């Protein structure tokens with residue numbers, strides 16, 4: 001079945017748990033009784049705003065996709081798009097996506113596509129009311145479109161393939177940053193963004209507080225059969241005077257409370273990145289650490305930071321209008337930063353250290369309320385962080401630790417400027433005065449060079465095994481599947497998989513909706529996460545996936561990094577990402593912490609041949625079978641800039657100081673053009 005048939009199918013849904021059912025423009029209860037629909041608010045891009053890349057890069061990129069001016073498209077998306085100030089966006093169109101191919105079909109589906117009501121969360125009344133307020137405000141901006149709801153198994157879904165402006169645009173990679181009205185400036189939300197008093201409906205979502213009981217705080221999953229194999233991984237530390245690695249938690253000489261928390265978390269043995277990073281951080285050194293997905297990088301920075309804070313005896317945090325945290329941790333997505341916060345809360349349990357999380361898509365007032373109650377460790381997405389700093393709720397003078405998780409992403413074109421702004425904020429201690437820590441599974445060389453600006457010159461570089469390479473616990477399969485056969489193949493695989501938890505990655509937000517809907521039509525219980533879904537929907541989707549209610553999660557690359565979800569046995573790349581690093585992160589959602597997992601990727605020679613060489617490299621480095629056809633494509637495809645040897649080291653990401661001659665390939669903004677994520681990524685993330 002051709003992908004161009006999506007639309008026809010989607011507007012004639014079979015019974016499904018997911019399929020949106022056309023509903024009147026009103027709140028309604030879902031099958032599970034806890035769902036309400038919201039008609040879309042109009043453009044509220046001020047809540048987070050679309051990504052910068054929306055503005056800079058959306059038009060006219062992407063292999064395998066057609067370009068064309070979409071201005072004539074007569075549905076919500078384009079209305080919203082205009083209202084977001086994207087009229088120049090210039091017709092990105094997924095080549096696999098027929099929706100723009102005919103206005104009549106579009107018309108038939110517009111009620112589905114553009115509308116995006118809420119996703120039931122069983123929200124408290126207050127929330128309901130707030131949302132209604134938002135919705136009404138939205139009505140002022142444009143047509144109130146009918147809400148859509150799917151009921152079925154209670155997994156209510158509101159599809160919103162549009163650009164999301166109905167409720168505020170971009171929620172993804174650059175989720176926290178500039179809004180449409182501020183396009184082409186690198187202004188933060190602090191300068192008129194998310195809090196956006198004047199720019200439209202406010203974001204009112206208040207995330208439910210995490211459970212407070214000890215069992216929930218320390219809930220964890222088991223390490224897998226390959227956990228002990230971590231010991232055999234080669235580790236290289238470069239830089240001068242590195243302290244020796246430790247072999248046990250005891251050697252770290254952490255305080256008793258911390259040791260208790262580590263034990264309650266089920267940690268008995270250090271992973272390699274922890275063995276090396278903990279003493280380095282305890283010794284006060286700056287660090288750039290590259291280690292495979294799922295190998296415990298979060299604890300590798302949290303534990304020594306907490307140990308130090310405990311050692312110096314910070315005073316208990318208390319209510320103050322201006323809080324001065326000792327540690328700031330930033331990560332690129334909301335779900336990831338929330339996860340890091342939960343880890344910080346777990347390890348600081350029973351101490352006077354207070355961790356707080358703030359991220360976009362939630363009510364700004366809520367973030368402020370969390371902060372003013374006390375804040376030692378601030379976990380934040382960049383836009384919300386800058387917003388809060390701008391509102392003078394956070395002072396930076398006491399910052400001892402600045403942590404960039406997924407550091408390569410945090411320094412690339414998307415977030416790099418925001419990070420630069422952060423380190424030059426008034427009060428932020430210079431790099432000599434603070435400790436800066438960077439972690440990722442991938443670390444392209446040119447991004448490493450950029451990192452120099454953030455790190456002391458004598459920083460240490462830890463490379464664990466095949467850094468930038470795939471985790472060996474993931475069994476990788478590459479199937480040659482053309483665009484038009486992908487869905488059939490997907491269903492076949494998912495039917496064989498049964499109820500095992502599976503993440504399906506696609507390249508665009510629209511496609512995430514389409515595929516999720518399609519799978520529900522096929523009676524496969526599915527939910528989706530992407531940047532056009534409201535935050536509450538994103539959290540609901542993740543929650544449904546985590547608990548197994550929806551064993552299939554269709555996602556864009558917004559979910560590619562960092563997410564640590566128990567029992568994800570399979571990752572399917574319905575679309576391959578544009579870069580090999582993204583591939584590595586995506587498949588790293590399975591095979592974590594010594595557990596095994598499987599990744600199946602659909603390779604379409606029409607659009608993916610540029611990935612053949614790096615894929616062959618990653619597969620062979622991870623000792624996976626390399627299909628002969630893939631090798632053939634790899635040999636016959638010239639990929640500018642790719643040398644088979646570039647990743648030919650045991651340490652796929654090496655410390656660039658070893659071979660860096662001081663030559664810079666940075667562009668005028670100080671960012672490497674060649675390492676800038678391609679616009680193809682962008683479509684996924686925002």
Ligand SMILES: Nc1ncnc2c1ncn2[C@@H]1O[C@H](COP(=O)(O)OP(=O)(O)OP(=O)(O)O)[C@@H](O)[C@H]1O
Nearest residue numbers: 267269270271293294295296297298441562564593
């Ligand atoms: N020493 C340990 N013993 C047991 N479990 C651990 C240990 N260290 C980490 N874990 C668990 O392993 C899982 C993966 O850890 P974490 O999310 O920190 O990986 P990561 O390296 O940051 O992955 P990614 O690159 O995908 O972000 C988590 O559930 C974490 O609690």
